[in-house]
Amino acid sequence: MPINAQILDNPKAERVRRIAELTRSKGRExxxxxxxxxxxxxxxxxxxxxxxVQDLYVEVTQALDHPRIISSTLERIVEVSQDATIYVHYCSGDVIRRISPDAQGILAVGNARAMHAEPDDITLGERAHVAAFWQVRDPGNAGTVIRAADAAGCDAVVFVDDCVDPLNPKVIRSTTGSLFHLPVLTMGTDAFFDWCSAHDMAVWAADVYGTAERAPESLPNVLADGEAVSSSKAVLFGNEARGLENGLLERCGRIVSIPLYGKAESLNLGTSAAVMLMSLAMRGYVASC
Amino acid sequence: MPINAQILDNPKAERVRRIAELTRSKGRExxxxxxxxxxxxxxxxxxxxxxxVQDLYVEVTQALDHPRIISSTLERIVEVSQDATIYVHYCSGDVIRRISPDAQGILAVGNARAMHAEPDDITLGERAHVAAFWQVRDPGNAGTVIRAADAAGCDAVVFVDDCVDPLNPKVIRSTTGSLFHLPVLTMGTDAFFDWCSAHDMAVWAADVYGTAERAPESLPNVLADGEAVSSSKAVLFGNEARGLENGLLERCGRIVSIPLYGKAESLNLGTSAAVMLMSLAMRGYVASC
Known part of the structure; x- marks a missing residue:
């Protein structure tokens, strides 16, 4: 762990400005x-x-003429980073806050290319479970669904078609770390269906309406079918406002809806994903016992 | 539907100031x-x-010398209110925005006392399902859990001990209307356990840790027990940061945890409530078929 002895304490420095630019997509690109x-x-x-992870920026105070990391929580994170070649930079609080008001004393800069996963990089087991999201646009939702897929033990998340950038800082914050727990792929619609087919994964649509020809099946009925639950599949969720287009629904093997028992009209995307993915995971767990 | 012909168009009027004060707890009290x-x-x-609902405030524009409600969505809401004794007040956009930046053209003022539900007012069936939350403090979480309980068809929500005010506007917004779909009670801890006992409801704790003496049961195992799932119960969730205290866990008949299959460390309170309550509802539905 190379530590830069010099403290970054000028919020107007060029280096600080360049890191702050990573909060915007242009800066990342x-x-x-x-x-x-x-x-x-x-x-x-x-x-x-x-x-x-390339660089770590951590807030220090000057105590007895040597810099001291502001909390033991942050100290432990710096310790963990010692095993890897990560450059640690001590910073004043002003510098940290200038880069991001959401830093709480610590920031890291990562290599987007190293983070990028290609479909061929992913190893899928015999009972693969993938969570896929079509045109998810809201960063908070995108983060929440990645976290839900992680909790449900999914093998991968796929952002299909025109979705928010998974490396948007708001997405990363909302995943509470899950972005680093499982691969997150981005694919076009056709590429997604081809990839599922190449890996013998059924595609299930999570949708409340279905098509004129095909009403959705209710999740509890689907859960009662142990064999289907534990088979390889990708569950595809639609855009937060518009759901899934008919053309997409027609390409899916099953259409599954979450029943609503009270008077609520809907669940939001994050909650729907958690309920659907966790239900399938829990049922698969029981079925395999 | 009495409509006040005069348009409220002075954002500095005393009436407008008094309505805006309802965004704060002091104003409501x-x-x-x-x-x-x-x-x-x-x-x-x-x-x-x-x-x-006592009063409705809706945004209008002046067209051809008579006021016109700004959208057909809002017009339909005013029509629905015609069946009840609700006073409708036409307002300028400035007045609506002065009261709340989250109004999107329409606001209502309600009677807190009429909204208040007493435990004795609630009719509980033979298979009662209640969602209870101990010391929930964040308004967004409080709204989300009320919405989840509504979707799961719960008979009531109970806010136990020192919780956020359910009539806080942020809570109401986060419920997306569910606050008006099912009774939301507030009770002290002892009163809550007494009420459950008086109605023959078991109390289940939703908790990941359990106590030193009693490890939690995993939700999928509990779901496999159809009889327990469909019995009368209240599921008690803890504070978003601290969970449930040991003393509370000891008073609960079962302690149930949601398993995490991936590397995620936790689910947030809203997601946990949705997964637990919806799983029980879906399983109860299948069990009763």
């Missing part, structure tokens, strides 16, 4: 790097994906 | 009234609880 904010995300990144 | 913001919440309030 130009530099091929991305920003990880806050203790939880940075800890998970250095623990699970030290290969993608 | 002083007046015994509360604020409902935005088309979705207002529509659900006038549809399901017209008895609690």
């Amino acid at each position: 130009r530099s091929g790097r991305f920003l990880i904010e806050g203790p939880q995300s940075v800890r998970e990144a250095v623990t699970w994906r030290p290969d993608v | 002083r007046s015994g009234r509360f604020l409902i913001e935005g088309p979705q919440s207002v529509r659900e309030a006038v549809t399901w609880r017209p008895d609690v």
